[in-house]
Amino acid sequence: MTNDNDNIMQALTNRGKAVNRAPMTFMERLYIPSIxxxxxxxxxxxxxxxxTIQYPEQKREFSPxxxxxxxxxxxxxxxxxxxxxxxxxxxxxxEAITMEAAERLPGEENKYREEKYAAKYEINMLRCIFCGLxxxxxxxxxxxxxxxxxxANFARKGFIYGKDDLLIPDPVTDAAGFEKAQGGRVxx
Amino acid sequence: xxxxxxxxxxxxxxxxxxxxxxxxxxLGIALYTTFAERKVAAVLQDRPGPNRAGPFGLxxxxxxxxxxxxxxxxxxxxxxxxxxxxxxxxxMTAALMTCAVIPWSTSVEFxxxxxxxxxxxxxxxxxxxxGVVSLGVYGIMIGGWASNNKFSLMAALRxxxxxxxxxxxxxxxxxxxxxxSGSLSLKAIVEQQQAAGNLWNxxxxxxxxxxxxxxxxxxxxxxxxxxxxxxxxxxxxxxQEYSSMKLGFYLFSEYINMIMSSAVMACLFFGGxxxxxxxxxxxxxxxxxxxGFLALFTKxxxxxxxxxxxxxxxxxxxxxxxxxLGWKRLIPLALFNMLLTGAFILWxxx
Numbered sequence: 095m096t097n098d099n100d101n102i103m104q105a106l107t108n109r110g111k112a113v114n115r116a117p118m119t120f121m122e123r124l125y126i127p128s129i130x131x132x133x134x135x136x137x138x139x140x141x142x143x144x145x146t147i148q149y150p151e152q153k154r155e156f157s158p159x160x161x162x163x164x165x166x167x168x169x170x171x172x173x174x175x176x177x178x179x180x181x182x183x184x185x186x187x188x189e190a191i192t193m194e195a196a197e198r199l200p201g202e203e204n205k206y207r208e209e210k211y212a213a214k215y216e217i218n219m220l221r222c223i224f225c226g227l228x229x230x231x232x233x234x235x236x237x238x239x240x241x242x243x244x245x246a247n248f249a250r251k252g253f254i255y256g257k258d259d260l261l262i263p264d265p266v267t268d269a270a271g272f273e274k275a276q277g278g279r280v281x282x
Numbered sequence: 283x284x285x286x287x288x289x290x291x292x293x294x295x296x297x298x299x300x301x302x303x304x305x306x307x308x309l310g311i312a313l314y315t316t317f318a319e320r321k322v323a324a325v326l327q328d329r330p331g332p333n334r335a336g337p338f339g340l341x342x343x344x345x346x347x348x349x350x351x352x353x354x355x356x357x358x359x360x361x362x363x364x365x366x367x368x369x370x371x372x373x374m375t376a377a378l379m380t381c382a383v384i385p386w387s388t389s390v391e392f393x394x395x396x397x398x399x400x401x402x403x404x405x406x407x408x409x410x411x412x413g414v415v416s417l418g419v420y421g422i423m424i425g426g427w428a429s430n431n432k433f434s435l436m437a438a439l440r441x442x443x444x445x446x447x448x449x450x451x452x453x454x455x456x457x458x459x460x461x462x463s464g465s466l467s468l469k470a471i472v473e474q475q476q477a478a479g480n481l482w483n484x485x486x487x488x489x490x491x492x493x494x495x496x497x498x499x500x501x502x503x504x505x506x507x508x509x510x511x512x513x514x515x516x517x518x519x520x521x522q523e524y525s526s527m528k529l530g531f532y533l534f535s536e537y538i539n540m541i542m543s544s545a546v547m548a549c550l551f552f553g554g555x556x557x558x559x560x561x562x563x564x565x566x567x568x569x570x571x572x573x574g575f576l577a578l579f580t581k582x583x584x585x586x587x588x589x590x591x592x593x594x595x596x597x598x599x600x601x602x603x604x605x606x607l608g609w610k611r612l613i614p615l616a617l618f619n620m621l622l623t624g625a626f627i628l629w630x631x632x
Contacts, residue, residue, distance in 0.1 A: 139328055
């Protein structure tokens with residue numbers, strides 16, 4: 095191991111291996127033993143466990159911090175939490191969020207939690223990078239990222255999600271749907 | 283007039299039915315061989331393979347066939363139209379013609395007639411197979427040339443030179459088998475292996491079998507000898523300009539070739555329809571024929587599996603390596619094997 099290279103270049107790891115440049119022996123030149131060895135390896139793979147997940151039927155467990163499509167949250171009385179403050183839109187690095195604010199009218203107290211609400215709330219899912227900064231920016235816990243992902247559509251228009259697509263089911267009328275949509279992700 | 287009437291018309295009908303059954307059965311088996319190839323590849327690579335179309339994906343080959351038929355048929359502007367269409371047809375015909383002399387089993391008895399489960403027991407059976415297999419090269423050659431595409435032409439040239447080089451070694455390794463059996467008829471070769479006191483030819487000709495097997499891989503254009511289809515060097519190979527079912531014919535003929543060469547290997551070296559360690563003559567002829575066919579079929583399936591197993595294990599040969607192996611290794615080895623067999627036969631005769 096005392097060749098000239100040692101003086102010039104220091105080995106970075108101890109895993110280096112000298113290349114064997116010796117001419118092939120007769121057995122090696124026959125190739126058949128090594129071919130049989132290779133075939134034994136492939137044959138042994140028949141009995142290996144397949145890591146495949148049959149996707150639409152079977153789903154992989156997500157990590158608790160997985161960031162999927164957005165959900166607009168409601169409080170336990172079914173009122174929308176969003177006040178259209180626009181902090182999420184400001185925080186969004188992809189500029190995917192737009193909204194229009196409106197004032198709550200008398201008699202709408204059961205629909206909106208505070209005096210101001212988002213009349214229009216749109217997220218362009220093609221622009222969104224699912225960074226979760228909107229979730230972090232929101233002071234009202236009104237938006238969070240769910241485990242739903244891979245939306246599919248035939249038109250670009252279909253990827254602009256409005257309030258119909260984003261709002262969580264009402265806990266008063268559809269408690270099960272609300273629970274499912276939150277999926278233990280909302281920590282208030 | 284009397285000579286025409288005296289002709290055994292029922293024999294003609296019998297043979298026609300047998301031809302129809304064998305041709306359609308080999309097409310059906312080839313269909314499922316494509317499916318098996320995908321499944322074997324998948325299993326060897328820790329994947330489940332196609333499993334969506336029907337139970338266990340069993341309808342997949344039909345879906346594939348439908349897809350190929352429904353696709354747009356493109357004939358390039360500058361291609362030679364007649365030859366372009368002839369190419370895949372010839373490849374398919376040559377592949378199917380091989381099945382004429384293969385003895386699928388002994389004979390069955392129906393309505394007092396003895397029906398041989400072999401389309402034609404000609405006394406030059408194995409020569410016929412060699413001739414037809416050589417014709418198969420024309421399918422590749424014509425297709426590649428008529429496409430008027432340099433990659434296709436290169437692939438076709440490779441295919442032709444490969445087939446010629448390996449046919450030589452194949453023929454020489456076969457001569458040793460013929461020296462033992464003393465007949466060119468496949469049926470006679472099988473019956474000779476089946477006879478009491480005789481072992482399968484693989485016992486007498488292990489070296490010959492290895493040479494024959496390697497050459498069969500090359501003749502079928504299977505990996506590691508699939509140089510006519512070397513995608514990374516030739517885009518796609520000799521069938522690059524083909525689309526729709528014409529492409530399907532080329533791909534299909536490869537699988538039929540595989541089945542037929544498996545059948546020939548089973549007949550020449552592994553006793554054909556002989557059931558190992560079992561005397562069929564104690565059974566009634568119909569059951570013996572059925573069991574014999576199943577035995578041959580099992581042998582064919584095992585061979586096809588080995589073909590696939592090799593394909594998904596070994597990388598492709600380089601062109602000069604291919605030629606070196608064919609001319610400098612296999613042919614001398616086959617000649618040596620022939621010499622050895624001859625010497626052995628002479629020594630036994632004393």
